[in-house]
Amino acid sequence: MSAARHAVLAGALCLAAVPAVADMAATEALRDAVTEDGVMTHLRSFQRIAEENGGNRAAGRPGHEQSADHVAAMLEEAGYAVRFEEFEFPFFEENAPPVLTAPGIAIERDLLRTLANSGSGDVTAPAVPPSGSPLACEASDFQGFTRGAVALVQRGTCTFQTKVGHAAAAGAKGVVIYNEGTEGRTGAFRGQLGDPAPVPVVGVPADYGARLREARPEIRLAVDARTGTRSSRNVLADGPEGTTGKTVLVGAHLDGVPEGPGINDNGSGSAVVLETALRMAGLGEGGLGGGEPPANRVRFAFWGAEEVGLVGSRHHLQSLTEEERGRLAAVLNFDMLGSPNPGRLIYDGPAAIARVFRDYFASIGLEAGSTPMRGGSDHAPFARAGIPTGGLYTGAGEIKSEESAARFGGTAGQPYDPCYHQACDDLTNIDATVLHQMADAAAHAVLTLARDPEAGKDREPS
Ligand SMILES: [Zn+2]
The missing domain is CATH 3.40.630.10 (Zn peptidases)
Structure with missing residues (x-):
């Protein structure tokens, strides 16, 4: 039947x-x-x-x-018939919210975002833009960059990974990326680095970036996170x-x-x-x-x-x-x-x-x-x-x-x-x-x- x-x-x-x-x-x-x-x-x-x-x-x-x-x-x-199927997955987890303080320039906590795959660290150093393009898409943009400073770069044109790579190679101890300032790209933003970065990386709104660029104050930048791979598993029952x-x-x-x-x-x-x-x-x-x-x-x-x-x-x-x-x-x-x-x-x-x-x-x-x-x-x-x-x-x-x-x-x-x-x-x-x-x-x-x-x-x- x-x-x-x-x-x-x-x-x-x-x-x-x-x-x-x-x-x-x-x-x-x-x-x-x-x-x-x-x-x-x-x-x-x-x-x-x-x-x-x-x-x-x-x-x-x-x-x-x-x-x-x-x-x-x-x-x-x-x-x-039950079995587990194990695999690895990329893992990024913040242990604490990021910190960015600059004398006289206040930023709201939830306008500050850690980029996924940021490095960890607690740095106090001057915030300095690159000498070349603020977009920091070329290594040459960092000519004469003060080693040990925090790089202050603009979002856009190339990947976060590229900017952070050039900044870290020039000796930056941290990177603050401010939003582009074009329509729809002014406020807080989330971002992801393709590979784990060696230094802390945060994103801020465009107007906050402009004020930092003008004042170039000594800032404190701190990210407390863990990156790497972890394993997880599927459960299969036949x-x-x-x-x-x-x-x-x-x-x-x-x-x-x-x-x-x-x-x-x-x-x-x-x-x-x-x-x-x-x-x-x-x-x-x-x-x-x-x-x-x-x-x-x-x-x-x-x-x-x-x-x-x-x-x-x-x-x-x-x-x-x-x-x-x-x-x-x-x-x-x-x-x-x-x-x-x-x-x-x-x-x-x-x-x-x-x-x-x-x-x-x-x-x-x-x-x-x-x-x-x-x-x-x-x-x-x-x-x-x-x-x-x-x-x-x-x-x-x-x-x-x-x-x-x-x-x-x-x-x-x-x-x-x-x-x-x-x-x-x-x-x-x-x-x-x-x-x-x-x-x-x-x-x-x-x-x-x-x-x-x-x-x-x-x-x-x-
Ligand atoms: Zn779901």
Whole structure:
């Protein structure tokens, strides 16, 4: 019966006129087992882990390490073959806010920013502009520069790295970069050096730079930071191999930003993936607990270091051979599923995967929209490699439109998640109802794709 049903559905995929209906009965037991309380229990664990580890679950820090151990232990207990996949990622962390003091010239604390990958140090020296161009893009701009001074240079034309390289080579003990002063480039700014710098480097607004350039006072410049690489890890949990030799890869990033506990971003997606994996095992689905393996193996992934540049998911993709990539029938990504001012959004990816979600929401009469597949989460490396990819999303810092509020409720003119990447992204920053709706949709899609021997066969649009 199952094979025949799939054949009919596969045939219908190319005929837009034929309304597809989700096979709801086939996933009912799993959806019943995936409960709001089950998902919220995982979120409470993530909140507690953050509280016990300095308030965050960021990559390379104990809150993420403990989160990884926590999910790995539960998955192993449920019967999955669990492994950690280690990798390195570039690391920069400030131990304290930067300091810049100059007699008679006050600067507001939050207008002063350390450039990422700045060196550390506490220097008291005169602030001196280069003798040549203030942009400091050429080594010759520093002719006659007083060794041991702090270089005062203008943003623009060349990279921060180039300016800092020339300044340090000329003997500067620190670098202050002031904004260009052109339209839109006058205030405080963030910047990143490509390589770790040997001296402290901060950015300041244009008008502050102008005053320093005029007065050339003796200043104190201090940065207290750590740079280098750290290791982190993905958690991978495999069910047994099915009949097709293919795999459905179901992932969520388990790390957060250093600013907060990361409960919506992305405790929510992690909790949904974990709950789906545990309940599937409990029901004997996915080939565990004495059940038959589905057509496609299911692999659950809890990516590390997403917030510092999708490092974990990229690493996993790179570790796969061409042949292994070819055996990925589908990659699902769940990143932010419980936003407090939510949309119900489906990744606008390959038709076959998006349709599984769309048909599901249509079948239960819930409004669902679509979101373009941008590069900002762990689906992106796989999508770029031509692997069929999909997922769900309830919104981040974007402002909800009138149209979106009319469709999904909530407040227009406000962000989907006002606590995005902030300390307040805690347990109170979750809409538990929408999170449960998303969990059911995810569970339905995972099981539907796992059982579909045709999944991933339509890599070209039909
Ligand atoms: Zn995220």
